Amino acid sequence: MELAEVSGVSVRNIRVYQDRGLLPPPEVRGRTGWYSEEHLVRLNLISRLLDRGYTFATISELLLAASRGLKVEHVLAGKPRGGRLRTLKRAATITITELRKTLNASDRAIGLSQKLGLLVKDGAGFAVRNPDLLEGAEVLVKGGSDIDILLDRWDRVQADLADVAASFVSIITDKYFDENLPNLSEKSVSELAELIHTVRPMAHDIVESAFADALDAEISRAIGEATKYYETGGDPTP
Numbered sequence: 001m002e003l004a005e006v007s008g009v010s011v012r013n014i015r016v017y018q019d020r021g022l023l024p025p026p027e028v029r030g031r032t033g034w035y036s037e038e039h040l041v042r043l044n045l046i047s048r049l050l051d052r053g054y055t056f057a058t059i060s061e062l063l064l065a066a067s068r069g070l071k072v073e074h075v076l077a078g079k080p081r082g083g084r085l086r087t088l089k090r091a092a093t094i095t096i097t098e099l100r101k102t103l104n105a106s107d108r109a110i111g112l113s114q115k116l117g118l119l120v121k122d123g124a125g126f127a128v129r130n131p132d133l134l135e136g137a138e139v140l141v142k143g144g145s146d147i148d149i150l151l152d153r154w155d156r157v158q159a160d161l162a163d164v165a166a167s168f169v170s171i172i173t174d175k176y177f178d179e180n181l182p183n184l185s186e187k188s189v190s191e192l193a194e195l196i197h198t199v200r201p202m203a204h205d206i207v208e209s210a211f212a213d214a215l216d217a218e219i220s221r222a223i224g225e226a227t228k229y230y231e232t233g234g235d236p237t238p
Helices: 003-007 011-019 037-051 056-067 072-076 084-091 096-103 107-116 131-142 147-180 186-231
Strands: 027-029 032-034 119-122 125-128
Touching: 003 011, 003 037, 011 037, 011 186, 037 056, 096 107, 096 125, 096 131, 107 119, 107 125, 107 147, 131 147, 147 186
Parallel strands: none
Antiparallel strands: 027 032, 119 125
16 A cells, blocks of 8 residues: 555655554565555544644653543544644734744844745745744743754754664664675665664654753753752852
8 A cells, every 4th residue: 555645645654654663564574565554544543633733742641641541532532632833723824923922033033934844935924844843942032042043053953863863873874885886786775764664763763862861961951050059149169
């Protein structure tokens, strides 16, 4: 089954859903992956949940609950969650006026958001590529953070992650090219692509786990510093 063609979901998004554990991998027969009707049903369900504003984490929990006997249809029968940004999750659009009002977004911030792929020009407004990030950014801005600083951090992280991705792919390409050049056949290229695709979810898990640990450690350090500052009456010295 050509799952992307039948479902209308891009191959890239199907792989993202698989990497996040939302969609089971295909049954492999020889060198070919075969998708079943169950995959199509699951994919349609994921699309419906995303349309209703649920995050990947929530969808994962719902699917896990469903595997243990809870009918996800009961959740779908309920009303979508309210709120202005929850509505944006369904509409997936925002105006320049809303950007300036909710995020204090300057022309530079809007331009950088487009560069990073968060916003895509759509008529007089913008299509929102990741509503969860938009919602999180609004919370930070309301807390006194500068949206430009957040976007600059994102820009820097994106460049760093490009290096991380290259390092994981090179685990295979460096050795494969050394051993196979100049006799790299079409079959060899296909095998190389399959190996790289196999590395993808593993690399994703490693980076996610390492970042989660580093973030937890940094949060604990920051809270500890704040506590010390409070206990010493604002004196940073022990």
